[in-house]
Every structure is written in C-alpha cells, then in structure tokens.
Amino acid sequence: MIRLFLTFIFAFNILHAENLVRDFALYKLNDGDKRAPTLLLMGGIHGDEPGAYYATDLFMRHYKITKGSVWVVPVVNPHSMFANVRGLYGDMNRKFAALAQNDPDYQSIQKIKKLLANPQIDISMHLHDGSGYWRPTYVNNLLNPLRWGNCSVIDQIELKGAKYGNLESFVIQMVADINEYILHPLHRYFVHNTHTKSKNDTEQLKALTFFSLSLGKPALTNEASKELDIQTRVYYHLLAIESLLGQLGIEFERDFELKPASIKKLISTAHLQAHIEGLITLPLGSLRSPITYFPLPQGVEPKHMKIQSSSHILGLVKNKQGNIELKYGSRTLSTLLPQWSAFDNSLNSVNMKIDDTMQAVRVGSMIYAKESIEFEPINEYRINIIGYVKPNDTSPLPNESGIKVYKKDLMARYSLDTQALIYRAEIYRKDVFSGMITISFDKPPLENSAPYKLIAYKPAPNSPLALAHAHTKITPSVSMPPKAIASKESMPKNKHNESPNKPIIKQNEPRKTLTHFVKPSVGVNVRLKPSTQDSIIAKLPQGAKVEVLEQVGKWSKIAKDSKNGIYQEGYISSYMLSDTLQSASQENTKIIESPPKHTSQKPQDSSIKTPPINAQVKVNIAFVRLEPSLTALIVAKAPLGRKMHILSFEGQNGEWAKIHYIFEGKQGVREINGYIAKHLLNPL
Template sequence: MIAKWLIGLLVFLSVVNAENLVRDFELYKLNEGDKRAPTLLLMGGIHGDEPGAYYSSDLFLRHYKITKGSVWVVPVVNPHGMFANMRGVYGDMNRKFAALSSNDPDYATIMRIKELLAQPEIDISLHLHDGSGYWRSHYVNALLNPHRWGNCSVVDQPVLEGVKYGELEGFVTQMVADINQHILAPIHAYHVHNTDTKAKSDQEQLKALTFYSLSIRKPALTNEASKELDLHTRVYYHLLAIESLMGQLGIGFERDFELTPKNVSQILSPSILQMKIEERISLPLVDLRPQLTHFPLPKNVSLKNLTIQSQSRILGLVNQSKGAVELKYGYKTLSTLYPDWIEFDNDLESVKVIIDGVRKVVPVGSIIEVKESIEFEPIADHRVNVIGYVKPNDTSERPNETGVTIYKKDFIPRFSLDKNGQIYRAEIYKDKAFSAMLTISFAPIPVYSSTFINVAYQPAPHSPLAKKLALAVNENDKIHALPKSQTPPSPLRESNHKASQETKKPNVSKAQTRDSVVAYVKSQKGVNVRLSPSTQSAIVGKLAMGAKVEIVSNEGKWSKIKAPQGYVISQALIETPPKATNASPLLHSPLDSDAKSVTLESPSVGKDTPVSNLSKPANDSVKDSQKRDYKVNARVIVNVANVRLAPSQESASIAKAPLGREMEILSIEGEWAHIYYVFQGSNGERVIDGYIAKRLLKGF
C-alpha cells in the first residue's frame, strides 16, 4: 500500500514538473506612496494547504480601502501549492530562505520575495498562516500544547534593535489582546508565541521567511489561525489581527462590511463572484454545474498564462487528468471543464441583441439578464450558437441561431451553466474560430453592494495601548487641575491676559516641529483630541477653551499635539490665549467641526454635594439655560459611578461621577451608556466622555 502511494506521488510530481505548474505571485499596492503612516506588507498562502491565510488576504483586497499610509498585499505567495492544496508542490517554500539551489523550481519565487522584502518603502510585514491545534506555552493535552501552532501571534525575537517598528513583541502583545476581545469560544484564545529562533538555534525557523526578514533588518510578524476552525472563522481572526496591526501603526482604513463571522462567511461565497477569461467569456460563479462540457478555451496557451479577471485574486484554471480543466477558487473546485481547444478570434467587439423586446448593443463577453426572451440579430461573417436551444428543423453541424426570438421555455435545462437551469451561454464563431461568449441569465446575478465605512481602531481595554491612551487622558486631566498660577486662561473667569490680535490657525514650519510650538484652544466649545487625523477616529481626550497644547507637527488641516498625544483640528487653535468671556456659548461653526460643546457646572459640585443642591448650583451667576447647550437626560443614582474608557467592567476608570450627577447619554451599547458632561470644579474644568453601566443611571 505504501509502495502504491509512493508511485502515485512520483507520477504526480513528474506530471507537475512536466507541466511546469509554478505560477508567479501577484503584488497589489493599496494607497501607494502615502507617507502619513507606515507601509505594511501583507502576505498569505506561502503554504498552499493553509486556506485561512490566502482567503483572508484575498478578502482584504476586495473589501478594504486604505486611507492613510499604505498596504502592499501578496494574496497568495504559493499559488501552485494553493491550487494543489499542498503545503508545497516542490517542498516547503517557507524553509527555503537560508539556502536554495538555483535548480529548485521555487528558486525564482524565493528571489522575488527577497527582493520585495528589501524594498525601502516597506516598513514592516505581517505573514498569515493556519496551524494545527491551539498553541499553549505548556502541555495541556494533545490539542493544546507547545508543538501546536493554531491561534497564536508569533515573533522570532522580542525586539529588532535599532530599527523603526522593531518592537516586535509589543505589536503582537497588543494584537493578541485585541483579538481576544472578539473570540467566539474560550479555547480560541490567542497567545503570544516568541520562538526565540536565533537564541534556541531553531533549525527550521532559521530557514523561514520571517527570520530572513529580520536578518535584513526588516520587522516581520506572523499570525496563525487554527486548522480546527472552519474557514470563515479562521479568516475572521486573521482580519482582526490585520486591523489591530494597522491600528497600532496608524494606518487608516475603511471596509464595506461589518466584521462578524457570519458576514465573513457570506462574502467568502463564490456566488457573489464573476470571472472573465481572455475578455471574451464572462462566467458568473453562481451554483455552477460540477461539469461543463465543450467549454471553449484558446489552444496553444498555457492555463497559467490565461488572462483571468475577477474580484477575487485566487481564481484559476488548472489541468486535471484526461484533458479536463478544474476551475479553482483557492483550493476549492467550483467546476470541471471539458474544453474545446480552439483558435480565438478577437475582432468582434459588440453584438446587437433584442432583450425582452428592447434592442441593445452589448459588448462581447457580457452577462445579459433576461426576463422573458432574447434574440440575436445577424452578424456579418459570424454565427451564433445558443447552447441549450435547438432551432426547429435545423440539422446543420454549425447552427446559426440569429434572427430567432428564444424564450426561457425553449431552453433545455441540462445544458445550463448553473444547477438551477437559469443561466445559459451563447457562443459566437467566425468560421472555425471562437469570437466570444455571451451569458444569458433568467435570474438576477448576485452582485455585492459596496459601501465603505471608516473604521476607527479601538485598542482592547487593559491592553498596553489602552493603558497608554488612559495615561494620555490622565495627562489631560492634569492640565485642567494645575494650581491657579499655572492654569491656562479660562473662558469661565475674567482675566488680565492680552487678547490675540488675530485668530488664524497656527503656522508650524518644518524647523519648528523639532522643538514643538505652543498654541491654545480658541473654540468656546472646546475640541476633541483624536487618535489619528480624522473625524472618524477614536477620541482619546478633550480640551476646553484656553487649554495650552504643544504642536508637534501639522498634517493637512490637523495638528499633532502632546499631552494628551493625538490630533486636533488646526482651526480650533490659536497662537495666543483667547479672550475670556462669560457670554453664552457660540453656535457650532464649520471651523470647529470636531468640537464638542462644554457645560459650565458649579465649582461646588463634587463627590459630597447633596442631590438637592444640584438644581441651584452655588456661586454660579449664569442661568442653567445659558450655561448648558447639551441635553440632560440622566443622572447617577448610586453614591459613586465609575466612568470607564470603554464599555467594559475591565476598562480603565477615567472619572467618578457622584450621586445626582447630571449628564447626556449619547448612545446605549448593550448594558452600557455612552455619556458626556463637563465638570467645573475649583481647580478647573474636566470634559467627561466615557461609559457608565446603565443600572447606575436613571432618567433615560
């Protein structure tokens, strides 16, 4: 039995080598040249039997847009391994980076990868894999142990010294924390796996792509999804990892779906895909029949060199035994074609067709949706053969079915392209040469509707980055809690400081950015501090009118500031302290499009203030109707309610709201209320924007 298996393998390899199935990988550059954030190289499918990896990178190309920085994507490094569903047709491609003979069939591919990694534009790379079981640092059972690779984020060493973005373990630690916020079962929990490749002299890992990348001083990370999981769950976890890394790097992105396992499963379906072959044939991939006979393909053209266009980059045609050709979507066979190898003629560009009584000019290679009937008008020097229709009394070997109105009932269902008898083909020939195919569908062809939405990265509570942001918020609190001698001019009190002579946005030159520039918030409504320069980005703090900031640099209409670290709209800032005023707040203006309104509360309100005193704040000469330009719709009903950075009991507490504290509820998220108010105390004001458990509030 073993001997037969070996003989079969040798026969297969000889066929593979004879056909030279090595296929070059493709590289796609998203938002190339944007230097506002790093360039990430994303690679999937160096192992052909790890579909979670290459379906993830393919889906990323189809459903994501990069708005800041750049992402270069190789959807599948090893396409011939993918189509064969083998780890490597010519051996493990991921063990060929230390040394390789020039006679190895993968040699050219390995050299291209090395050249790609060395590109100066690339700052860091992420490599996707599927591993067996679930990695754990110690032995639990046969499925969870140190020899498994599933569901972990991997580095070869903690730090790549002296290199930007060289904090390798820091990146994957945050990645693991972010993924674990969304796991579907406890066993799926991700862990940081440091292979310590060089120190342990791990002979296998020393030959791998990621270690080679480190050897040329390029940071490289790996994310593994478990082979115990179904495909869409693997892809779901890989996408979470990609989004985490992009968020950490400050790469801005949009996607056209909500990231859930169910949605991932739907967009992985081939039914929303189409493919075009040589620009002459269009084929919707909706419930294709397992076998399609007499399918025209160009003779004397290698399958790997055919021009195939599709939304997906992992579609292809692959030789099978006995002359058959498999239509592959990754490792999956969608249909087996039994081709007619024929000369292709490319002269014909369009065809006149009457569709449901309406005459139209249709480009060749089109998909035509028909309700009742179709008729092809005569074409000079060409004939039309509608597959599945037999013209009455026509016995010719080369039928020409132009000038005939054909109804759906006239088609023979067993000749349809799909299993449901809804989709047919009309082939056009010039003498013996094939000119084009038009696809006729009596049912709507599924089309994925894309609406891209900006995604604001939110680090997991208690993760390293979340703690850093919490410190930034606390630093913001300190600004407003300085001694009076250090407190910036406040709009709530009269002061003797000089008024600004003009209200232009700070002009920060390149020379100035080295040591930073001081500015002040001029907007009476205050201004949000955001994680990245976008109104869709996460809010990491808020500054009131008069708050002093240090500008590090200008990025378009945004200013990057210190303490709290983040971005504010430049037009909300001024070079000198603004005039103090006790007038009612100004209306929201376009210049302050990122500003939130502020509420003036009594300096006496605090933890120990009785609820009865809240209706008439002491020492406050401004009427409530003047001072508050946001809606009060809730108050605290316990002695103290923690205000948290994120809607989680585990999230950092950023403030404590006392009994009776009034606030606005911006939204309800499960058991949490997103709240907003401004506390004005004797040491200054604090903008409070966070989350309180619903059960601690009343009135909404």
C-alpha cells in the same frame, strides 16, 4: 519528511511532473501615501492554509486604505493552493536560507526576497493556519507548545536599529486586541516567541520572517487554528491585521461588519464572476460540473490563461484527464471539458433583443432576460446558442442569429448552472471563437455594495497602548472592529467598577513599589491582564524578585527589571508572593492561580457558590471538561482517587463541579481547571 515525499508523489503522478509554478501577484493599496508606514501583507505561502489566503483576498475586496499604504500578496504560493498541499515542490517557507537554482520555486523565492528588501516597505505581516491551539505549557494533545494555531508569532523580542523593530510590543498588543473579541475561551490567543536565533531553531532559521529580519526589516506572523471553520479563521486574521494597522497609524475603511456570519457570505461564490481572456463571463454561484465543449484558447497553458475577477484566488488548472478545473482557492467550482480554438478579438459588441427590446451588448458580458432573446445577424459571424436546436437544421456550423429563442426552447442539460437558468451564446468567425454572451433567466442580483466606513482603532482595555494613552491623555485616531468604536459611556467596566482606561500610574509621579518574591517551587506565570485566561507574557522562577506597583483585587501588578533597565510589567496572583525571600524559599504547599472565569453566560441561579472543598474521583476515569456540558471539550482525564478542590457547583441543578488541581507528570507540572460531573466525585 513523509509530507515532503507525498507532495512530490502528488506532483508526479497526478500532475505528470509538469512544472506548475505560478507567479504571485502584488497589489499596492493607497501606494505612495507617506503619512503612515507601508505594511506588506502576505498569505498563502502554504497552500493548505485557506484561512490565510481567504483573509488576504477578503482584505483586497472589502477594505480601503485612506492613510499610509498596504502592499498585498493575496497568495504567495498559488500552485500549492490550487493543489491543496502545503508545498507542491516542498515547503516554500523553508527555502529562504539556501536554495538550489534548479528548485522549481527558486524564481519565486528570489522575487519574494527582492520584495521584502524593497526600501518602501517598513514592516511585513504573514498569515498562516496552524494545527490545534498553541499554549506555552502542555495542557493536552490539542493545546500544547508543539501546536501553532491561534497565536501571534515573532522570532525575537526586537530588531535593533529598525524603526518598527519592537516586535514583542506589536504582538502583545495584537494578542490583547484579538482576545477582546474571541468567540470562545478555547480560542484565546497567546504571544509565541520562537527565539529563533538564540535557540538555533534550524527550521525557523530557514523561514521567510527570519530572512526578513536578516535584512533589517521587521516581520511578524499571525496563526489561526485549523480546528476552526474557514470564516472563523478569517475573522481572527482580520482582527490581527486591523490591530497592526491601528498600531502603525494606518487608517482604513471596510464595507462589512467584522463577524464570522458576514465573512461566510463574503467568501461564498454567490456574487462572484470570472472573466476568461476578456471574451467569456462565468457566474460562479452554482456552476454545473462538468461543462462540456467549453471554448478555451488553443496552445495556451492553463496557468497562462487570463482570468479576471474581484477575487484574487481564482485559476484554471489542468487535471490528469486533460480537462480544465476552475478553482477558487483549493475548491473546484467546475470541470471544463475544453473545445480548443483560436481566439479572435475583432468583435466588440452585438445587437440583440432582450424581451423584445433591442440593446447593444458588449462581447464577453452577461445579460438578464425574462422570457426571450434574439440576436441580430452579423456579417461574417455566426451565433451558436448552446442548448437550442433550430428545427430541421443539420449544419455542422449552426447559426441561430435572427431567431427568437424562449427559455422553454433551451435544453436544461446544457445550462451553465445547476438551476438551468443560465445559458451561453457563442460567437464564431468561421471556426474561430470570437466571444460569448452569457444569458441569465434569473432575476438580476440586488446591489450588494454596502458603503465603506472609517473604523476608528481603540486598543483593548488594560492593554499596553490603552494604558499608555490613558497616562498621556492621547486619543488614538486609527482603526478596529465594531465593538471597539463604542463610546466611553458604553464601554464595559471591570469587577471593581473602574473604567478600563483608568491610569494605574499617574504621569510624572514617582513609582511607589514594594519588593516581593515568588513563592511556588514551580515558578509563576506573569500575565498581560489580571485574569488566568489572559496572555502569559513571562514565567518567573521561585525566589524571583519583583516590585509590586498596585493591588488589583486578588492580583498584584508587578514590574521586574530587564537586562536593559526597562520595567517589564504584568500581573501575578497576590498569594503567590512573599515579602521575604526566606519565606518564599521555604514554601512547601502547591500554589496555583485562581481558576479561570469562563465567558459563557449562565442564568444567575445556575451557579451555587461554596467555599473550596476537597474531593476525589470515585470512578476509573472522570473527564474534565472546558465548560459544564457533556458536549464541551475534554481538557484532562482524572483517574480514580485523584484529589482536587471544588470551587462551586454549576448547571441547572448544580450537577457540575467547578474544580482545580495540580498534576505532576513526565511533561512537567500542569494546572488543571475545568468541570467534572458531580456524581463522579466523593467529598473528602
């Protein structure tokens, strides 16, 4: 409620209650190709979530669809994006259940609803940035069920009757594919089923994805964490998109390597240009701010001014002083102090000497010169080179055509850029603006267009699709990031030296199982893969009956009959199971899963293996950290006297204790895994 109130205050005080609603744009990539489904991809319904709209913008600029089709709305809510608020007129993603016709977003919502209902669209995916990191159980203030960052979200397990209605299978696979390429264990993705209808979640019932389900159209969401920088959020969003494309059989190409460093370069403004009303070109790399006396069309609202670019998140916005801000997403690139004028499109090109070579130059374009420029005079038109003053000229309407102008003759403070290398020559027909030639004395940019390459999709090892393909000997022929296209010989093996794609259950062979029961009184997590760092796909209570299919080290691959008779498979630590129900119910000891393996590489001699020993904290508070480093994230605070197990000592001199213990508090039972400085503990 407070956020909504502040949004309206922002709109009224800064934007003078002007209706700034902007229509969103829809682009159709490889439209009409029915060899694979049509995906609707949408970002930016919340204006303060840049990872989402930079991801869709980058997708538009650097991907090609070669089989199937993708319809893209780069930013659903552009007016809120430019204002950098969640919703300029309230949360747009809570307006799909009911909405008054006088709501400023009403027409936008109706248009989105119509788009979602389009019979050509088979499934939709929506991108968001959420706070913290979603976890199924409380870990700390940053990692808990109330956070939304780094998870893939569905409203329910399936949408019955829909061709692509198995929502849970899509996100389970998506999470597995993303986690194959995470940059840090903290970034691990999870499946987040909101159970919107069954839990009667009043907020989620108003959201876009649930509305889509009500139309019989599958919809799912990917969230990236706001704790991450923009390029890393975009990286995880693109991993999610590529996973879904691969699952759907939509083939694609991209022209860059999928990693945050590449993304950072691509979302910068270094090689971007803006074309305004077809008569002005502005390079966006290092614009000066403000730019004075900038020609803009008289009588046209900024939101209706035509601006074209390879980027789809550019716009012109009026500020409270009446000046015009050039926006790239929420970022202001420059403030234009306008010189309002009628615009005239009667002139197509001009002749000019560039370093003494005569050329015909299209009006509204940008040229590169080394030393000098000179415009050929044109009847009825005059040329005003901004930053140049003709000696002894006192005319109110200067005309600098026919004059050879050197870079040294131009005053730096009138340049368009902060390096004083780019200037402008304005063309007028009397007092009517007829166009601009942008002049750069910098070196022309090098060609920055890498070739597009087809990316072959290979599901993450041990993921549902990988196992299914292994069982049926089907090789997928769709798309994914660089690591996924490695050959079988180069693919990593697990700790049992087995290929990740080795089938666990041979096709057509009977399922051999042993019945076991869950022992811990607090229940047990079922994970997608045999690792405590992998996704939790279910939680079983004490005494739950499971069928053990196979032993994988200290893990048991189990199956449990769901209500519809289909096996739900996953992994449980073997010592959490008992072969009799009686011994399971009589279990009194606290049983936990093996502590997580951290993926950060360490020298071979940095870990001193030791049998588990007991210890307790000897100081008032001991910080439990995610990794053995004073700069690592604090995941818990262990008080004086807290007892725990030490599993090993790590660090150069074994100064860190790798620990785990069970904590029971008001929030329930929590498993604590991490590292504590050894000198803060006493052995027991």
